[in-house]
Amino acid sequence: MAVGLILFGILVMAFAMVAAKRLSALIFGFRAQSFFLFMLTFILAWRENSTQLYIVTTMLFAVKVVLVPNFLQKVARRIKADEDLGLSVNPTVSMSAAVLLSYMAYLFTGKIVSIPGEFENSALFISLSATMIGTFLMITRMKALAQILGLLVMENGIFLAAASVSGGMPFIVEIAIFFDILLVVIILGIFVFKINRLFTHIDVDKLTELKG
Amino acid sequence: MQLAGNFGDLSGDYLSLFFLFTILLISVPAAVYSTGYMMGEYGGKKKAVLWALLAAFVSSMALVVLTANAFVFLVAWELMSLLSYFLVVSDFKHEKSVKAGTIYIVMTHIGTAFMTAAFLVMFRYSGSFDFSALKEACSTMPPEIKNIVFLMLLAGFGTKAGLVPLHIWLPYAHPQAPSHISSIMSAVMIKTAVYGMLRFVFMILGIGAIWWGNLVLVLALVSCLAGIMYALTENDLKRLLAYSSVENIGIIMLGVGASMVFMKMGLPAVSLLALCAGLFHLINHAVFKGLLFLCAGSIYKATGTRNIEHLGGLIKKMPVTAAAFLAGSIAISGLPPFNGFVSEWLTLQALFTGAVNTGGSYKIFLCVCAALLALTGGLAAACFVKAFGVTFLAVPRSRAAERAGEVPLSMKAPMVFLAAAAVLLGVGAPSAIRCISAVADSVIAAPAGGITLSASLNTVIIASAIFTASAAAFYFMRPRRTTECNTWDCGYYKLGARTEYSATAFSKPLRIAFGFFLLPYSKTEKIRDSFYHVRSFKYEVFTTPVFRDYVYEPAVKLVFMAARQVKKIQPGSIHVYVAYIFATIVLLVIFMGRF
Amino acid sequence: MKYLLVALQIVVLIAVSPFITGLIKKIKNFIRLRKGPGVFQPYYDLAKLAGKEEVISRDTSWIFAFAPYAVIGSVTAALLLVPAFGPGISLNRAGDLIAMIFILAFGRFFMALAGLDAGSAFGGMGSSREMFISSLVEPVALLSVFAVSLNCGSTDAQAVASYGTFRFSTLVATGALFAVTIAETSRIPVDNRETHLELTMIHEAMVLEYSGRSLALIELASHIKQVLFFSVIAAVAVPFGNYAVKMLVIAAAVAALEVSMAKMRLFRVVDMMSFSFVLSVIAVVISAMGY
Structure with a gap:
């Protein structure tokens, strides 16, 4: 029951991020989703009682629940980009598309593992949904910061798949991924900051004018 | 050369009789209505021609549902299409009518072409056009050919039924015909396509694969939603009704498609329930859509306009028409205790029972279908609040509406008759459902053993509960002292028709919310005296079809x-x-x- | 015996319904650190309205006069279908949870027509918005009802209420049902009952022309509707625990939500409703997985 609650919490948060119209709501959604993911891995670590998993859990909390959202919030505040996300598709249509995507994910995972049965099996469905929704966010949100968040949602989905299907990636890989994320977010954040200072906007759509 | 089957054979099974009953139920009142409607509208010669065409049209429809030979079916079908074409263009002085007729005749012939092709493929296997021979031949047909035949039949019948995206002719042709003809076309002619689907796909071809049902379900859902959204934004009363026919055909097809899916899943009882729901909605839609078109005709006759923006306040001028239109609106919005409610409830029950009995992705799919059907119901209610409210309530918006008067008895009586039928089919639903389940049983031909519902519904109790509570409230809380006064005008002294809420404004929130589909755009036109004073301001809004x-x-x-x-x-x-x-x-x- | 209990239940619920509204107001004021009117204020309001003379616009028709009775009739009939006091006490022969949604729509239909009847722009705007929101709420309401009843295989309110185990899918569906309740009872993120500001009001704009006893009936109907929706959550969706306690908890939750949120723009309601729609789809997904 608890695992199920957390898993569907992750899915609901992904949908909430699709529904979000402001950057702060989007960041909050990501933070909440990461928190659910943290609880899930914590339960896994507690069950298997492995030190490595505990370390991963701690890092997850530090990076995804605290550092990255705080950093993004700070960037958003610095460049005063909180007003809108530059939605190219309105929330209702986005939501319908997201439902369709996760229905496809359901159909697809149903072919690999039988979904009614072990609750953990639904983790694959949810991770695939989260990954697809993340991609969808990256495509349809014009502001660069929102795109970073789409990427992070994708990463959350992939992490969930790895954690649930194979019981986690190798330890070193896991740690490396966290540093990757941290670096990517910092670099992208700085880029966004610079782009904003140079062009006074972070609308990725308008960057097409830069081509030669 | 041997004759390909017996051309004279008639099929007298339940399905044919059910459709014959539906045709007569609408055609007879419509014919009575036409005596009053044509009075003063057309000259003697034209009246005679219209009468002859009407009789021939109804007979051709009857032949379509009665014949037991595919060749005769095709001939009758073509006859029906041509006769209805002549009826559509009978107001040939209007350029619009001719254009509508052209679109209609082209589309309907594309449909007929598909049907002819399907019949010829089937004929290749049977060597006879008799239904029984065709049925035998279809059991030996290879599945790929079956798929192709099904798709051709769907395209053919879907065109006639007005399934999206083949609905394009419907909103042009139905409004342009004289109102009693629109009533027959919208209420029964498009239903012959459902008859064709049941006869040829269910009974002769046999359902080959589960995706057939899925395809029909998806098309039905798209029809529901697209139809009602266009209806909502429409201000021409008869076009609004025509679009709403697209929606209702969608609801009927939802039942039919669900029935196909359940049959292939091995759930004959649920399949029967779904088909019952579809057939019941078919007869219900015939009744209330026939009624609403007749009312629209009365309004046109009384005021000379179909644009609801120019109407208003008619409830005081035309009380009987208003009451009949109200009954039709309540029924079409699926509100208890009228008939539309019962069939929508049955459709939802069928989807629910199906969802309970299937697992996995189908459960989700069926539930989402049900939810979208509910959305359609909600939008339909909004649409008919707009149609009734703007047409009949408040203050007249034009001179024509001010001078309107009630229509003659020959027009009132058929409307009252159909309104009574709508109530009767709602309150007497259990008996009606029993008859219809016999019809559905004969179509499905699998041992289903009657319909079983997961919950019970009794419209008589609901109606009496609503009535008792209202009566009690009236008894205790009837206003003792009342004062008549002007509508609250915030201190402004000249409230009138110009300050009323208009139909365009009423549908604006929905036009914005569903802007991704309707793609609205507007035109504004200002005439200024000076920079500060605008003499007139014109605002028009359109949706992109x-x-x-x-x-x-x-x-x-x-x-x-x-x-x-x-x-x-x-x-x-x-x-x-x-x-x-x-x-x-x-x-x-x-x-x-x-x- | 059963019918006697049903009759008793409906009388008690109608009698209590204004109290719930008063209670919510009291809780809100408590959170805001204000004193506010007493919990019985809605009763006084109803009594005051019942004693007043009624002012009717000249332009109205019989629809305007009839609508309050239609509304009260529909909410009462819908209330008959809810087994609030125990799993056996409702008229389940008359209809199920789906029928309940449709019966409520009957009253709303007449209310919206009445809004258009006087020919005032306020009433028209109210009707338009009410029908807009209700058409969006309807699919969410239906799907959450479906999700709640999928587990026991019947949409009959009694069968759902007496279904013993509390399933995970029901919990999620209850969330969606709560959003429906907020929208249907015209509570804050969707509508605001406390204001008469032209730009924001929905339900209040629709009934602006009413006064006296007709207004009293409409007010009473909205109290009853609120009890109805609370009861559907308390007695049908969450079938354990004390009914009265559950009602109090829901009332407190609604009050807390009203205090902590601002009213949404009209077109944000679309997003809220589509999110609750997704929530109920998820409930169905969970139910399909067998939880």
């Missing part, structure tokens, strides 16, 4: 382009033509030589 602009117009353009290319081989010089003949002969000689 997505299917017409993005599907049909490119297709038509393509056809014309192809035609221009083909035209090049016809230079008009006799030498070239002789050369063609010569070339043909040479080619023939070469090919004949090969055999």
